[in-house]
Amino acid sequence: MAVRAKKNAMRFSVSHARGAKFTGGGLRDFFVYRDLGIVTATGGRYGATVIRAKRACTDGTGRHRHRLGFQMIYILKGWAKFDYDGQGVITLRRGSCAHQPPGIRHELIACSKGCEIIEITAPAEFATTPV
Numbered sequence: 001m002a003v004r005a006k007k008n009a010m011r012f013s014v015s016h017a018r019g020a021k022f023t024g025g026g027l028r029d030f031f032v033y034r035d036l037g038i039v040t041a042t043g044g045r046y047g048a049t050v051i052r053a054k055r056a057c058t059d060g061t062g063r064h065r066h067r068l069g070f071q072m073i074y075i076l077k078g079w080a081k082f083d084y085d086g087q088g089v090i091t092l093r094r095g096s097c098a099h100q101p102p103g104i105r106h107e108l109i110a111c112s113k114g115c116e117i118i119e120i121t122a123p124a125e126f127a128t129t130p131v
Helices: none
Strands: 030-034 047-053 064-067 070-077 079-084 087-094 095-099 108-109 114-122 125-128
Touching: 064 108, 070 079, 070 087, 087 095
Parallel strands: none
Antiparallel strands: 030 047, 047 114, 064 125, 070 095, 070 114, 079 087, 079 108
C-alpha cells in the first residue's frame, strides 16, 4: 500500500560545502549567502543560511529588529560585534552562538573580512524594521 505524503510535510535535505554557491541579494550588500536547503525542505517554516562577509564591515547595519519567531546565529569563522538592547556590545567569535529573541533591537557594529555565520530562523522569510 502506498503511503500518501501529508500536505506541507517536511522533506529530507542535504547540502554539501563542496561546490556550494554563495550569492548576493540578501539583506546586506557586504554579505553573500549560501542557502542550506532548509527553506525548501520545510516549506518555508524554517530557514538556514551560511552568511559570509565579502569585506570587513565597519559601518554597521543601523539599529533594527526582525519580525520572526526564532533566530539563532553561530560563528563559523572570524568575528562579529553586535549591540543588543538590554545586553550591550558583545563580540562573537568562532564557536560563539547567540539566540536573538523575537523583536530584540540590535545592530551589527562590525565584522571581520571572511566572517562566516550560520543563521537559523523561523519562519524562513521575515520582515526587518529599522528602529
